[in-house]
Amino acid sequence: MEKRILLYLLICWSLASNLEKSMAAKTRHYNFEVGYIYWSPDCEERMMIGINGRFPGPTIRAKAGDTIVVKLKNSLPTEGVVIHWHGIKQLGTPWADGTASISQCAINPDETFVYRFQVDKAGTYFYHGHYGMQRAAGLYGSLIVDAPDGEEPFRYDAEHSLLLSDWWHESVQAQTLGLSSIPFRWVGEPQTILINGRGQYNCSLAHFTGETSLCKITNSQCAPVVLRVLPNKTYRLRIASTTSLSSLNLAIGNHKMTVVEADGNYVKPVIVDDIDIYSGESYSVLITTDQNTSSNYWLSIGIRGRLPKTQPALAIINYHPNSLSKLPSSKPPVTPQWNEYSHSKAFTYKIVAMDGTPMPPAKSNRQIALLNTQNKIDGYIKWSINNISLAVPPTPYLGSMKYGLKNVFSAEKPPENFSEDYDVMRPPINPNSKKGSGVYKLEFNSTIDFILQNTNTLSENVSEIHPWHLHGHNFWVLGYGDGKFKKSDVAEFNLKNPPLKNTVVLFPYGWTAIRFVTNNPGVWPFHCHIEPHLHMGMGIVLAEGVEFVSKIPNEALACGITGQKLRN
Amino acid sequence: MEKRILLYLLICWSLASNLEKSMAAKTRHYNFEVGYIYWSPDCEERMMIGINGRFPGPTIRAKAGDTIVVKLKNSLPTEGVVIHWHGIKQLGTPWADGTASISQCAINPDETFVYRFQVDKAGTYFYHGHYGMQRAAGLYGSLIVDAPDGEEPFRYDAEHSLLLSDWWHESVQAQTLGLSSIPFRWVGEPQTILINGRGQYNCSLAHFTGETSLCKITNSQCAPVVLRVLPNKTYRLRIASTTSLSSLNLAIGNHKMTVVEADGNYVKPVIVDDIDIYSGESYSVLITTDQNTSSNYWLSIGIRGRLPKTQPALAIINYHPNSLSKLPSSKPPVTPQWNEYSHSKAFTYKIVAMDGTPMPPAKSNRQIALLNTQNKIDGYIKWSINNISLAVPPTPYLGSMKYGLKNVFSAEKPPENFSEDYDVMRPPINPNSKKGSGVYKLEFNSTIDFILQNTNTLSENVSEIHPWHLHGHNFWVLGYGDGKFKKSDVAEFNLKNPPLKNTVVLFPYGWTAIRFVTNNPGVWPFHCHIEPHLHMGMGIVLAEGVEFVSKIPNEALACGITGQKLRN
Incomplete structure (x- = not known):
């Protein structure tokens, strides 16, 4: 019993400590209405699951210690829904973890569920569906928690966020059925890698064959992502992957990256040419815009671990005052071969904790x-x-x-x-x-x-x-x-x-x-x-x-x- | 209060009377597992909602007074489900009517609901999904209630059932989304009319252009329906329509039909060349196989009320001992023009109650x-x-x-x-x-x-x-x-x-x-x-x-x- 009392005290202390923090903290309210939408994430129109009529869902942005309140209305005609807040610990609110069959009942059509939870730790997170394969249908968005002012252990002038995902033209219902069929029916490799919900199917190839113009894209839903930068500044790129399947590699032409955060935890800064990112991971990297300012640069995202049949995704690093649509003078960086596992391991092994990170107990029970x-x-x-x-x-x-x-x-x-x-x-x-x-x-x-x-x-x-x-x-x-x-x-x-x-x-x-x-x-x-x-x-x-x-x-x-x- | 007591007595009497009947009656048990399946109802493979891995669902067959028990397991990944027993009164069991939001909560994925109800009246019925547009996804089947022995007011030697429906190649999710989009997106006319869940897309045309062979159909899921008959007999055709959209007309080459039942109620026998049938209706007709036995005959089903862009559905009346695949010597009967409403009205107005049918109260309240x-x-x-x-x-x-x-x-x-x-x-x-x-x-x-x-x-x-x-x-x-x-x-x-x-x-x-x-x-x-x-x-x-x-x-x-x- 003594142990039990101690545990109670521990939890009370933890809650009290959160309460103290929360005196200064804010409660941030969001209304999410989940429903099917027509959307063209890669310039081909399909049905997706959207939030408030759009894809991807709204970005949630808060400060460490804030409370997030998401009033989620399910407007799918016959399907239940939940949303998981990936990377958020849900200390004291395990019912808000958003996992159907585990933390809660799926929210029925036309019903509303209120997610209320504290974001206690700064970092790059995201949220996504956690019922059936609704994540793969497009039910996701970014969740970014800022550190309290002055508490970030590295300096940067501005930031950009990149939420990465993969996308198939076949419906999620059909993908799901294929998995539980005899014979097994595999949907195959994704049609498109999306950056912030945008990609270009049957079009990114143009970039690689040395064509001198981007595909003609008039639909803003699939417009290439452009990261505007000023010369000689330091940018934080927040990169998160909510892919259904794909392991990814990201590289930027002419720019090295310094990895500083992984899954909401600071890591010992390490300089790399490219990063691997697996589904469920997030990283922050710093880049310095110290290159020739007369050019724009490519950011490439390629597939790792499976023989890729999907074109790499591309974004443009747009140096001020170049035109947004000015094509980079150099070709997009080529990400490593899909099966070059030694490269992946080398990267992964390099990621270690920043000094001052809590240490693990010396032994396990x-x-x-x-x-x-x-x-x-x-x-x-x-x-x-x-x-x-x-x-x-x-x-x-x-x-x-x-x-x-x-x-x-x-x-x-x-x-x-x-x-x-x-x-x-x-x-x-x-x-x-x-x-x-x-x-x-x-x-x-x-x-x-x-x-x-x-x-x-x-x-x-x-x-x-x-x-x-x-x-x-x-x-x-x-x-x-x-x-x-x-x-x-x-x-x-x-x-x-x-x-x-x-x-x-x-x-x-x-x-x-x-x-x-x-x-x-x-x-x-x-x-x-x-x-x-x-x-x-x-x-x-x-x-x-x-x-x-x-x-x-x-x-x-x-x-x-x-x-x-x-x-x- | 007196009135209330009278009502109670009335209900008790009704239940007791049912109970008496049920002394001789059977309880018939069915297990239905609802899930997505791959199926080729018109020789083109799509996802459908099936029951026990098949489409359409199993036929329920009972005698008037029997109790039906359907243990329904929902194996859809994320969707709720219900089944409505169309035409069954559900006296004393209104919660078993199978209407989501009205009689019951939709059954959640992986959960089981037991429908238990009495079928008190002989007739031609069917069952179908009643949540979202799941009926249009294929969630339906026949429900046939036989009269007690010797109580059928007309004579026939044997019977065949025809459950009619319409089918689109676009998913029901997309059809549903289109209805609630701005601009409105209409799926258009059905690709195929199905008879007992079987049709032939892009193939029935062959029948009409006088081609001498049926399309080559090797898939039993879309094989043409053949009704085997012996010469000089009387057959009851039980015809029910669970179409999503289409109003239909059915005609048989060289054979007149005598309408004897509508929606589980006997009607005054009336002889017709063709019948109109609307979604939700059922009819029984009698045909006599008194035609030249050296030939088979076509049964045609065409669309009424909307400019048809769908080929008529065809079935073959196969006279013994002709080969099943012997093509009829005459062309399929041509059903009336879609907008010949005078024809439809003439048919509909002809349907009146059989003598002895309960009469309505003379005045309404x-x-x-x-x-x-x-x-x-x-x-x-x-x-x-x-x-x-x-x-x-x-x-x-x-x-x-x-x-x-x-x-x-x-x-x-x-x-x-x-x-x-x-x-x-x-x-x-x-x-x-x-x-x-x-x-x-x-x-x-x-x-x-x-x-x-x-x-x-x-x-x-x-x-x-x-x-x-x-x-x-x-x-x-x-x-x-x-x-x-x-x-x-x-x-x-x-x-x-x-x-x-x-x-x-x-x-x-x-x-x-x-x-x-x-x-x-x-x-x-x-x-x-x-x-x-x-x-x-x-x-x-x-x-x-x-x-x-x-x-x-x-x-x-x-x-x-x-x-x-x-x-x-």
Whole structure:
């Protein structure tokens, strides 16, 4: 009991401390109406999910300590909807995390749900749908939290934001159906990479073949992105990726970049020619506009990790006083070959924490290994973790755990390890897996290590990239390695300056180790951020300190068994 | 209070009488799993909503007095679903009527709802989605109720069923969005008319140009429908239309038809060359296979009421022992010109009740006129009734009325009439309308007349067909007329042998009068059965005897304000 009292005190202190901050903080109100719209994100018109009639959704901008209130009205005709605030911890408000079946019931058509949460930490974030594959339908936008005045540990004169995504011409309904069909139907590579929701299908090629004019684009919905800069200034570029599938690389002609932030955490400044960014990640880089001012420059975004059939996306760095439409004199930078993994690893390994970043506990209380495999269940292709493919129940975990309801999800404890003789370099010998909805119950305020272990897929000589995203937390990235994780690898963990992240890449045939402290009462998914992979079961559900969760708003509990049992 | 006690007794007697019947009756169990499927209903593959992996849904077949139990699992990824059992009165089970926002909450993804209801009256029925435009996505099937042995008032040797529908290649999501866009985007005429879910796009033309072979169809999903018959027998054809838009005409080469049933009610047998059938209607016709047995014969289905851009649908009447694929020696019958309304009216006016059909009360207690207009609201095109375009609330009426919840729907009493000087022959002078959710509250066990009045649409010289469908009831069709209804028309009402129907056509520029008794406690929509018209607001909501509704199952109340207030 003593421990429990201590925990209560801790939470009270944390809330009080937030309250203190919030004396100066603002509450920022937004009205979001989610509905289908016609839009031409790459100059080809399709149906998308928009917010307030536009795509992408409005940018939310706040200061650390502010409270965000989003009144979300669902105007989709027959679909539910939720929005996840990616990278926001939701300390004290786990029901506002915006994950259907986990933190809340999907909001029914014509109904309104109010998301209210504090943004306690400066950084580059975004928000997106977290139900079915609605993110891939266009349900996303930027969420940027400024540091308190004078508290940013680097200097810059101005900033630009780049929210990156990928886009298919096939409807999300058809994409989704294809994933759960026999035979499996894969939508293929994206038609277009979008920057701030804008791309040019069948048109960016012109840039590369040395044509001297941009495509004729009269539709502002797909106009090329132009970043206006003044000479001899320092710019912060906030780059976030909400791609459904694609891993990306970004490079700027003639300009080096200094990486200073990753997923809302400051990192030790590192100068690079290009950056890799995986779905779910965000970075801030600084660039100095010290190049020949008579020219504009290209910013290129290419695809990593999959044989690209998609043209790189381009934006223009427009030096004042050049014309916006003046084509750069040099060709767009060519991003690395898709399968040059050594390049990717070199970049990823370079990202370490800025001095002064909180250090991880020296030891973990529990180590959980997560084997990432591609499997089959009744002939359907699935992804599994320790041979369980996540199938979330219709009643959200948070409410059912808080109120101790039975039979909502599997009571079976999910496995914490896998067979020692599993050959990660070969397709699974027995590809059969099973669906599951069990929860990893974690002791509150304990230190957990996850070892993500990649494997060969169902096809010979294929292992895919998986960017894993943890809700409700930042974690320390303790290390990466090739092949199978060995116990002795623990000795090599970076406990000196491991970067804090909320999303981390798992390289093909490799492993990634993370550590975090279970200090945020709630139920939190940890999953591959590739939308079709999650939809095919690639994730797990964690619960910690659910007994400390305060009263969940009724509106988050309206469905399923919580809906039946918990009213008034 | 005396009246109330009498009503209770009436209901108890009715239930007891049903119970007696049900001693001999069966309970028939069905499991329906609703989900997206790939299907090729007209030989072009698209996504559809299927049941148990197939399209159309399974045929439900029962005997009058049986109880049907359908366990419906929603396996759509993000959409709710309901199913309406079209033509079934749902006496004592108004929550099983399957209308989202009216009788129940939509069933959430991964959840199961059990429909349990009695089919008390023999007839040709069907079922279909009643949420958004899911019917048009393929969510429908046949529901056939046989008369008790020996109680059918006509003789036949065997029967065939024809469930008719129309089909578009554009997704229902896109069709729906187009209806609520500025500018309005109309999907256009259907690509294909389907018979039992099968049609041949870009192929039926071959039949008409005198080609000597059918298209090569190897896919059973779109194989032409063949009705096998033996010579010199009498066949009952059960014909039902669940089209989204199209009014149809059906004719059979060399064979006359005797109409014997309409919407589950026996009619005075009438011999015709072709029948008109509107969305929501069903007919049974008898044919005698007394023609030259060396040939097969065509059955043709053409479009009425709209300039058709869709090939007629064809089926083959296959006389034994001819080959199934033997082409008829004569050309398919040509259905009447689309705008030959005199032909349609002549057919419709001929349908009267069989002798012995219950007669309507001689007078009504209340007459409500319903002006059908096309309007604009904030620039969006809508349909309105007495200048109100129906916009149903997220909380279903049935539960909120039963439990007296406030602020669920508009408390405003909807108008019972319209301006006497409204010119039905011209576009509206003021096209502006407003949305509404008010309810027509009808005294229990009273006699109500509705006068449906058609008008000119927003375009000069256009008035459209509207087949109006009433839930929970059969009604007597007292009369039809051209132009504006006059008080003196009441004197011409057919009180001698008015047909009982659940769906009735409103002809362009005309009026239709119906009468019914409010003897079924519940909340019932009365609406145009054209899917886009209903979606654009063309309907009203009636309530009667809601105080006599017994306990509504919790599962029907899980959403909205009932969800918040009514649990345990």
